[in-house]
Amino acid sequence: MKIIIAPDSFKGSLTSTEAAHAIACGLRDADPYATLVEIPLADGGEGSVEAVAERLDAQIVTIDTVNPLMKKMTAKYAIAETAEGKTAIIETAAASGLNTVSRDERDIMASSTFGTGLIIADAFSRRCRNFIVGLGGSATNDAGLGILAALGYRLLDRNGKTLTPSGASLSELARIVASRDDDALRDCRFTLMCDVDNPLYGKSGAAFTFAAQKGASPQQIEQLDLGLRNWSRCVTRDLGIDVAELPGTGAAGGLGAMFAAFFNAEMRSGIEMVLDLAGFDDELRDADLVITGEGRMDSQTLHGKVPMGVLRHARRAAVPVIALSGAIDHCEEFDRAGMSGVFSIQPSPVSLDEAMQRETASRNLRSTASQIMQLIKAFTCK
Known part of the structure; x- marks a missing residue:
């Protein structure tokens, strides 16, 4: 299975490179043999x-x-x-x-x-x-x-x-x-x-x-x-x-x-420019899944942010997209847009300051990615 990992930064917590690495570690925890391609992204802002x-x-x-x-x-x-x-x-x-x-x-x-x-x-x-x-x-x-x-x-x-x-x-x-x-x-x-x-x-x-x-x-x-x-x-x-x-x-x-x-x-468009430079469409040709995300997914995300740019390209290639985020608003809007799933990485109630600590965000991303991979394996490895 080939999975493209293409997140934005989790602002105040992780750069897009750090977020991609944490997700990759979680996926490998559950499946050491998966083919993973890390493509850290940005849309013109931090990172x-x-x-x-x-x-x-x-x-x-x-x-x-x-x-x-x-x-x-x-x-x-x-x-x-x-x-x-x-x-x-x-x-x-x-x-x-x-x-x-x-x-x-x-x-x-x-x-x-x-x-x-x-x-x-x-x-x-x-x-x-x-x-x-x-x-x-x-x-x-x-x-x-x-x-x-x-x-x-x-x-x-x-x-x-x-x-x-x-x-x-x-x-x-x-x-x-x-x-x-x-x-x-x-x-x-x-x-x-x-x-x-x-x-x-x-x-x-x-x-x-x-x-x-x-x-x-x-x-x-x-x-x-x-x-x-x-x-x-x-x-x-x-x-x-x-x-x-x-x-x-x-x-x-x-x-x-x-x-x-x-x-x-x-x-x-910042995200379109970065996707072009990254050769994202070429990587999509034989991909099975894309995982994207950012620190907060809300109404602003729906208007040109990284996860939606990733989704547009992936849908053209008929590749499903999953998004991970620290906080999610308008979840049903992402469903209607074509996301295959949007998941919060928070396992329990914590203060915003604690949730945004680098170690906490990295650990939660890794854990959530591992759980997603275990679920995928349960349906594909019979």
């Missing part, structure tokens, strides 16, 4: 660099940068030689993600993507001219002001004073002055891994859809939305391009809009 770099035989680079509140930290990205040339693989979550700021410290109005800009600048200095950027898991809503500032662009208010890049500065922005590297940066190719289609502003835009989960109050959400509208007016006036209504421009607090306007970025 995207690891997932893509592994398939491109890339070099991992660690640099000093800053988190959304400008505190020093280190972050990783990858550099690979591809058909397009020297390529940097970067995820915004590495330096601008929710995981880089404690829950008590989160301040969306003060947060900036400056740290991600430092990563891009480092890759540019290493002669990377092709960039794959994952737009998931950000703690920011600054429409890329931080990235632009890190790349040498000047952010000015109506009095010509330089603004500190942040969500709060969006409303004060009057002009963005080009970097001295502007022409060279515009000649670079940016491909965005993005699995949301939200516009920049409005009720389905960046602030109203995503800012609350980043800690924004209702009043701050209103202020951020007004700021994004102001950013859009400034960019449309100065660049002669209006990207606000383009699908995906609201991703990662408006980063989709910034990359589209300043660098003519191409948006691709």
Whole structure:
């Protein structure tokens, strides 16, 4: 029996590589002879660099940068030689993600993507001219002001004073002055891994859809939305391009809009891009089962997340899919979508903190996978 193991990360607990390994160990506990193919996945958020770099035989680079509140930290990205040339693989979550700021410290109005800009600048200095950027898991809503500032662009208010890049500065922005590297940066190719289609502003835009989960109050959400509208007016006036209504421009607090306007970025589905790089469809040809999963499966999972991307491809190949998760909502929706089974890995009631500990999550994944394999063997080994 050939089983493909293709999970997303269990956020806050396990990377997709660690999750795949735990599932594989559980399956081997029950059947040492099964053929297992581990394909850790991501959709543009946390774990995207690891997932893509592994398939491109890339070099991992660690640099000093800053988190959304400008505190020093280190972050990783990858550099690979591809058909397009020297390529940097970067995820915004590495330096601008929710995981880089404690829950008590989160301040969306003060947060900036400056740290991600430092990563891009480092890759540019290493002669990377092709960039794959994952737009998931950000703690920011600054429409890329931080990235632009890190790349040498000047952010000015109506009095010509330089603004500190942040969500709060969006409303004060009057002009963005080009970097001295502007022409060279515009000649670079940016491909965005993005699995949301939200516009920049409005009720389905960046602030109203995503800012609350980043800690924004209702009043701050209103202020951020007004700021994004102001950013859009400034960019449309100065660049002669209006990207606000383009699908995906609201991703990662408006980063989709910034990359589209300043660098003519191409948006691709993150999970589709990773599946292509992984050769997932080729592996499906002789597979008997796919096991996927993520930390929580809910309504967001149904709209473009890793398990649904895996399911789409597997259904075309008529291969059944089982999903494992720490918490499950809308289970009947996954049944209707075509999942052969969705299983919680929690064996008993525990606190969320305990459930999300790495050792606990790994042990529970392994145990649940072993039980599933024993059930499969009971029906196939007669």
